[in-house]
Amino acid sequence: MDREDVKALLARVKSGQTDVDAAADALAAMPFEDIGVARIDHHRALRTGMPEVIFAESKTAEQIALIVVAMAARGSDVLATRIDAQKAAKIDALLQAERVEGKKLPDWDYDPMARTLALRSKPFVDQGRGMVRVVCAGTSDLPVAQEALVTARMMNNRTELITDVGVAGLHRLLSVRETLCQDEVIIAVAGMEGALPGVMAGLVGRPVIAVPTSVGYGAAFEGVSALLTMLNSCAPGVTVVNIDNGYGAAAAATLINRRRDL
Numbered sequence: 001m002d003r004e005d006v007k008a009l010l011a012r013v014k015s016g017q018t019d020v021d022a023a024a025d026a027l028a029a030m031p032f033e034d035i036g037v038a039r040i041d042h043h044r045a046l047r048t049g050m051p052e053v054i055f056a057e058s059k060t061a062e063q064i065a066l067i068v069v070a071m072a073a074r075g076s077d078v079l080a081t082r083i084d085a086q087k088a089a090k091i092d093a094l095l096q097a098e099r100v101e102g103k104k105l106p107d108w109d110y111d112p113m114a115r116t117l118a119l120r121s122k123p124f125v126d127q128g129r130g131m132v133r134v135v136c137a138g139t140s141d142l143p144v145a146q147e148a149l150v151t152a153r154m155m156n157n158r159t160e161l162i163t164d165v166g167v168a169g170l171h172r173l174l175s176v177r178e179t180l181c182q183d184e185v186i187i188a189v190a191g192m193e194g195a196l197p198g199v200m201a202g203l204v205g206r207p208v209i210a211v212p213t214s215v216g217y218g219a220a221f222e223g224v225s226a227l228l229t230m231l232n233s234c235a236p237g238v239t240v241v242n243i244d245n246g247y248g249a250a251a252a253a254t255l256i257n258r259r260r261d262l
Contacts, residue, residue, distance in 0.1 A: 037063045040070055049127075050155055050254060053247065056117070057082035061090035068119065069098055072105050078119040079154045081147060081247050085112055114146035114246075118154055127156040128257035130184030132250070134159060135176075135200070137166030137190035140215045145189040147246030148211065148253075152187075155254040167195045173203070180204045185253040189246065191215025194226025197240075198233035207256055209249045210240045 012018035037059075045051040051071070056064050064080055068091070071078045083091070088110045099105055108119040132152045136145035145161060152159040162180075165173040173196070180186060181204050188197035189211040197210035210233070212226035219225060223243035230240045241248040 036066075038067050040067060042071075042074055042076070045076065049258065050251060051076045051078070053151070054078070054080035055082060056080045056087070061087050061094060064117075065091050065094035065098070068095065068108075068117070069103060069105065072119055072121060073103075075121050077121050077154055078108075078117075079151060080117040081115065081151070083110070083115050083117050085110075088112075088117060091117060111146060111150055113143055114150045115143065116147060116150045118150060120154070124153075125156055126158055127259060128158060128184060128254075129259055130158070130257065131182070132157040132159045132185050132187065132253045132257055133162065133180060133183040134187045134189065135162045135165060135180070135196070137164075137188075137192070137196040138215070139164055141189045141191055141213045144211055144213045144244050144246040145187075148187050148189065148250045149246075151247045151250035152253060155250060157250075157254055157257055165196070166190065166192075167199050170199070173200065177203055180206065184257045185209065187211060187246075187249045187253055189213060189249075190230075191223065191226050192220060194229035197230050197238050198235045201233065201235035201238045206237070207253075208235075208238050209252050210238050211246055211249045212240070212243050214244055 013020060041052045054064060054067055068078050068080065095105060095108060106119050106121050108117055110117050134145050134149045136142060142163065149159055149161050162176055165176060183206055185207050186200065187209045188200050190196035191213035192215060194212050197208050201208040210230040212223045212230055214223035216225065227243055230238065241252065
């Protein structure tokens with residue numbers, strides 16, 4: 001239940017369509033729901049404007065399906081991250097079985113590149129002031145960039161992706177500079193030496209959220225080298241999230257981009 005849901009509930013009480021006791025019951029169930037394998041924070045969307053997201057990497061398909069069904073039952077958009085293809089197939093079968101048994105579930109979409117499972121219960125409504133642009137240095141960075149892209153869209157941002165503009169060919173980045181200058185927030189995803197966000201921040205007057213990836217040879221230390229480069233950028237306006245954390249970058253970009261009337 002988010003802010004709009006609460007406002008709609010109060011409007012129904014005011015108009016007499018819903019009685020006070022029924023409204024109190026709906027509000028009482030808001031904070032969290034204990035389903036055994038998890039305590040789902042249904043109140044999070046009201047507090048922060050973003051529903052709880054399922055970090056699925058260490059969860060079983062059965063656990064994930066239970067959480068998805070419980071969240072969807074409350075009318076929440078649902079996003080699960082870090083799901084491999086084998087686990088996604090099991091979850092798909094479990095959700096299909098729930099439908100057969102009569103559970104009403106919106107359609108879901110698995111993105112194998114991003115490793116995300118998304119169910120949109122509510123229509124997309126642009127809640128941002130402008131574009132959240134995801135930019136990645138190389139094709140090898142695409143899984144993390146795609147995670148950021150899917151997450152930002154599920155959080156109701158207009159979002160587009162630009163790929164393969166790493167600093168090994170700086171002219172590629174310069175060719176899209178004019179486009180980047182029109183964006184509200186830029187998520188810059190890079191591995192190897194991680195130079196892209198710093199270079200970009202020196203070219204555009206926009207907030208840059210840097211995402212180091214675990215792409216690179218031995219001395220890249222699975223993303224640590226890129227992380228340190230980004231943390232030590234001399235260009236102002238660069239904020240850094242953890243290695244491979246496309247989700248975290250998209251969440252931060254959402255808060256920066258969100259209109260103040262929401």
